[in-house]
Amino acid sequence: MSRIKVEKNVYNRNQELAEENRRRFQQAGAYVVNMISSPGSGKTSLIERLAPRCVAAGRRLFVIEGDVETERDADRLRRLGVEAVQIQTHGACHLDAAAVARALAGAELAGVDLLIIENVGNLICPTGFDLGEQLRIVVASTAEGDDKPLKYPAAYHKADVCILNKMDLLAWVDFDVERFEAAARRANAQLQLFRTSCRTGEGIDAWCDWLMQRRA
Amino acid sequence: MSRIKVEKNVYNRNQELAEENRRRFQQAGAYVVNMISSPGSGKTSLIERLAPRCVAAGRRLFVIEGDVETERDADRLRRLGVEAVQIQTHGACHLDAAAVARALAGAELAGVDLLIIENVGNLICPTGFDLGEQLRIVVASTAEGDDKPLKYPAAYHKADVCILNKMDLLAWVDFDVERFEAAARRANAQLQLFRTSCRTGEGIDAWCDWLMQRRA
Numbered sequence: 001m002s003r004i005k006v007e008k009n010v011y012n013r014n015q016e017l018a019e020e021n022r023r024r025f026q027q028a029g030a031y032v033v034n035m036i037s038s039p040g041s042g043k044t045s046l047i048e049r050l051a052p053r054c055v056a057a058g059r060r061l062f063v064i065e066g067d068v069e070t071e072r073d074a075d076r077l078r079r080l081g082v083e084a085v086q087i088q089t090h091g092a093c094h095l096d097a098a099a100v101a102r103a104l105a106g107a108e109l110a111g112v113d114l115l116i117i118e119n120v121g122n123l124i125c126p127t128g129f130d131l132g133e134q135l136r137i138v139v140a141s142t143a144e145g146d147d148k149p150l151k152y153p154a155a156y157h158k159a160d161v162c163i164l165n166k167m168d169l170l171a172w173v174d175f176d177v178e179r180f181e182a183a184a185r186r187a188n189a190q191l192q193l194f195r196t197s198c199r200t201g202e203g204i205d206a207w208c209d210w211l212m213q214r215r216a
Numbered sequence: 217m218s219r220i221k222v223e224k225n226v227y228n229r230n231q232e233l234a235e236e237n238r239r240r241f242q243q244a245g246a247y248v249v250n251m252i253s254s255p256g257s258g259k260t261s262l263i264e265r266l267a268p269r270c271v272a273a274g275r276r277l278f279v280i281e282g283d284v285e286t287e288r289d290a291d292r293l294r295r296l297g298v299e300a301v302q303i304q305t306h307g308a309c310h311l312d313a314a315a316v317a318r319a320l321a322g323a324e325l326a327g328v329d330l331l332i333i334e335n336v337g338n339l340i341c342p343t344g345f346d347l348g349e350q351l352r353i354v355v356a357s358t359a360e361g362d363d364k365p366l367k368y369p370a371a372y373h374k375a376d377v378c379i380l381n382k383m384d385l386l387a388w389v390d391f392d393v394e395r396f397e398a399a400a401r402r403a404n405a406q407l408q409l410f411r412t413s414c415r416t417g418e419g420i421d422a423w424c425d426w427l428m429q430r431r432a
Contacts, residue, residue, distance in 0.1 A: 010219065038360075039339055068340060068369075068370075072363055121367070124341075154307065
């Protein structure tokens, strides 16, 4: 079997498992979000800011953390009282639907309002793998350069929401927010855009309120 | 053929082509560096700072730029008078030895002192692919968080040099340099560490001087 044929089989098999995941999530009433970004753009920090707002709104949050190695991100969230499971891929560059299904095998999803899957830090490989989510968010940071939607268009093309994080660093980096957002919109005219800072709290309410309403 | 067997064949074939590249580089007298990092950590900026120092030292620099899409990085360097070729992978998450050989098919390497290959922005997939380089550099930025060597150990384990860039942002981010360097050294005790800022120039001379000496 050729390499391309093997890859095609991998994608087809993933899509079947993603649909199985989606059916399970919908039966449980869980709204599922897949977060994709470069390493260190602030995915876990955004979830940390979301967690107390879920508690305040009476919403049950459950998080799957994907990393190549370590349990660090799940531990960060558990310290805030968030239910979190960690997937360590041990070298693999993305989560797939099978990994998500295995991570949730023993979990009780009934009563979970919001399930957030934080993907492995990688702007390329995760974009091709549907996990069964209803919403996909791509996160960028102002420290990464405003040309990232041009260089990694698939991440933006396949997302529903784009969060530009670390707005607090704007004074210290060469980053043109308008140029970034224009490039993101060129990749995907339907993108819902947010600007946030987990340090100052800028934009966090707007993003969390939007997500809660979308979930409802 | 199973997926694992196909992957093993891909790695074996890459290793053969990497050895061919290495022989060609050595015959031409070119010292070859493979730079790996997350998107936006400053690889191209570091090369921009290196370029005038190569001119001053009478060293001929040649750069291969790897990106998923766009010719932007090669254009940035050409504006500084650097010879640069761009590889657009159109979706692929890493460079491999075959892509490097194709990009250099028509190039005259005799007289090139330093050939820098800037890999695709990705801390995971490029680590498994030898390009025929003599030196591998992993670049991190202070905006990415000091836990990256723990989460992406292979990138550090397989590198010879680690450059911590964007030192100028240190006052504005939660980043412990000692903790980062200890984690990097845990992944690889032999790592040569540098701290740089392309904005202030901090550490640029030290890194460039070291590289020139190593090349000599």
